[in-house]
Amino acid sequence: MLIPDYYQFLIHPKIISGKCSLENIPSELNGYDAQKPLVITGKNIMERGLVKKFIKAFYDSTVTLGGIFDEVRDYAGISLARDAAFLYKERGCDSIIALGNGTVVDLAKAVNVLVSEKIDNLSAYHEGASISRQLKPLIIVPACRSNGMEATNVMTIDNRRITADFLYPDVIVIDPRMTPGCCPECVAESGVIALTHAFAALTDEAHNPMTAAVAHPALSYLSEYLPKGVTRPKNKDASIALANASVLAASAYSNTRPGMADLLAEELSIITGISVGKYMRILLPSLIADMQKKKIKISDELFLSLVGMEAYAATPVQERPQKGLDAAMKLINSLKGLLPKSLEQLKIQKYKLAEVARVAAERSAERFTDADCRTVLEQAWEGSAV
Amino acid sequence: MNINKYPEIQPGKKLIKRIYVAVFMWFFARAIQAAAKVDEEVKKEVETIPANFTLRLIVNPEKAFPLFFYAKMLPRFIVDKGILLYGLQMIMGKDKKGKFRYQGSDPRGKKINLSMAFTSLEAAMMVFTFRESLCTGYAHSRFVVEGDLPFAQSIMRIMDLTAVFLLPKIVAKLVVKRYPKWSEMSPLRKYLNRVLVYLRMFTV
Amino acid sequence: MLLPSFYDFCCRVKTISGNKALEKIPALLAGMNAYRPLIITDKGVASAGLVDVVKKAMENKLKIGAVYDDVPMDSDYKIVNDAVRVYRQKGCDSIIAIGGGSVIDTAKGVNIVASLGGDNLLDYEGYGAVKRKLKPFVVVPTTAGTGSEMTLVAVITDPDRKIKMNFVSYFLLPDLAVLDPRMTRTLPAFLTASTAMDAMTHACEAYFCIEKNPISDSFAFRAITMISENLLNVVKNPGNLNGRLALANASTMAGAAFSNSMVGMVHNLGHTVGALCHVPHGVAMSIFLPYGLEYNLHRSADIIGEILFPLAGPEVYASTRKKHRAERVIELIRKLNQDLHDATGGKHPRFLKEIYDRNGSPVVPQSMLPVIAQAIMLDGARLTNPEELLPEDARMVLEHAWEGTPLDRKKIKKGGRKVKY
């Protein structure tokens, strides 16, 4: 096993997963000396009746829920965060629980910064100041549709990113009552994001044994449960395994440099407002096809994680890296027609691709060239690899 | 912003489950007490525990909801002052004569040497409905053991043996790691002790 | 990959690893607003010149408050209180622990008192006494084995009451674990062997005991790979820095694995012979590991068989039939012990009767075995072992481990259900 000359690694959150794990929240809060959390969640989660089940888990505890702020929709902005922070202060809360994914978690992180630092906007951090203090305890409870950033140290508010180690959630509670998906598209999108993140973590030439160790279970759950999860989104086994995969892939991803598919998808998403998952579905196959064509050397960890020990051991050494790419391609194409298959279908004008490629190449710190990004994008525009 | 739209929520209580756990703990404590008198192996295990040792089984959070409100619904014999005032707990101890006895659920004035605290009512339900064995429960952090840890093993062993006497094989197998074979525990001993334990539970 | 019906995992230690990892400490401490650390270490580490290596690496970038090097073999609460006094006198704002298990445990204790106030560690005894973030805390392990840098427990003795106190809290986890091969370069061959076997045991037990979970499995898997690829080589060529780095990585990863999935009977037996006969922990681990695997074989043969993959590589794994894999694992661990025994000129004991103290008398007399077997009931690692372990079972295992003969598998008592994860 190859160990890089230097690496850093951190998974901050405590992960609790499985039966009856919501009931652990009161004792986790107690470990932080907190009794009154503010719950931040989304309208859709309220409508699906998850909040009711969630409250039931607090029966027979001494925890009081300071309020259930269920105003979050598809956009996390500072004014909404201010409202929630106001509620937090009025009720005298001492911790935050985010029930849901994506924007809910982003908003919870923002509220946490506002109430811990006692400020009312984030402009200082947008200008480069760093968050250097312990924030309030933040617990997240994933529901469906992950954007892959919940378990990381990143928050996106008003489409601008802030990264700091203190933004890691403290506890992630994955409970089978909360994870079942709402629709096949949802499951497919979260799965693709997790796959792309874990793929980036393992194909980065500077990956280290610890990121590989975290990406490994993520990929094996994806390859085992993603096909089942998209056909039966309500299935408990599949949904909890996929939720685990999302969290683990995010943990691996926050310890590696973003891959090309991640960068391109993010850029496209910022321009168009369409979620990154849809882009990753199109970009990852193109990227894999490109890597196969160029015969780029990658580690065989990808193959091991996707197919397991038995099949890995049965394959000759020199074929393993290539077969890893094949397996990843097969997995992503098992989604068939669930998500759009080309950038053209998503109505991206072709002339915009050049700009996207340029910005992504710039952000990659010279790991990818402008031309590489362009090739992948153009292939994705046609959707030939999908 | 109208904060009244987001009311504060004081979570409720699970009445039936609390009563189940209260009754179960009472039975279990009495059974251990009986087994300690009846069976040689349990006796030996009790001997390794120092005198005046006190064990407490408790469902967290302590004192959260005394069963005061439900007193009328509980069977007469279980209602004791402790469980009414101090929530779900059971205290057992070795007295000066070396007998291992159930001491009710009033922790006042007692020095607790070893405490097994279930993290929540649901966690206690997992173990007390035999969905998880004592060891699996421990592995799944359903309860926290604190205090004189060295004696926790003896207590667990006593609990395992009691379960073997108390429960039919098919259930007991869910609870213990290794069900004793004939050569280790003769059927005579098992069934005789089972009868004796049940008898003593309700009479003494 | 198996997903258990319930698991929790927490390892919030930032790990930095590399040939120049020590140089990064000042910047990372500054990120936590710490500029004046107290170094806690013991005389052995200091006299080996390791403190100087760390100081030199941080040269000019960091002002060190003081160096406290009075930590004894067994961490003691009075030493903790003493170190806290130094911490306050010199106006320190963070802690760097350089050393093995007892140094790290002592430093955890110092961190509690230094952060939460007061002047006596005993005030913080009991579960849940630590409920908030402590001072920035860096650990630089000097043995690649214990994995203490990844555990949330500090075991500190109270010599007056003759007890070991356990302090348990996620807040005791260090903020930073620094793995630098310069720290283990001077470790003698036989110590390298036994400490690495301790790490190997952590990884194996994390993999097959009942609290296993996907993340700890994956960490353990890689730890086993790195140890089996590098251990013999490092024992033969002590200057192999890349091998040393791999062992340090393996030890930390095994630490992360076992602190979340707990250990089993190998540690149960090891702790007991350690307490009663003062057998070094690593030595006990390397002796008992094959027996632990053998004893649990009938309960988790599939899972133990999977260990063959990281231990011997995919080729051997593929060419061994499924039902023979677990036995092959045990064989290979025995062979590794034998190889280490040969490579260290006999200093790495294979059985209990081969352990001698400085005067040449045996450390574990055969007459002690029944006493040891009875005492296993005092250790908690018994609970997480897949198969039940009672004193009579332990006695049978101990006798074989003393002689150095494999277990008679027919004599192991069976009768449990399939292990539920």
Ligand SMILES: [Fe+2]
């Ligand atoms: Fe160990």
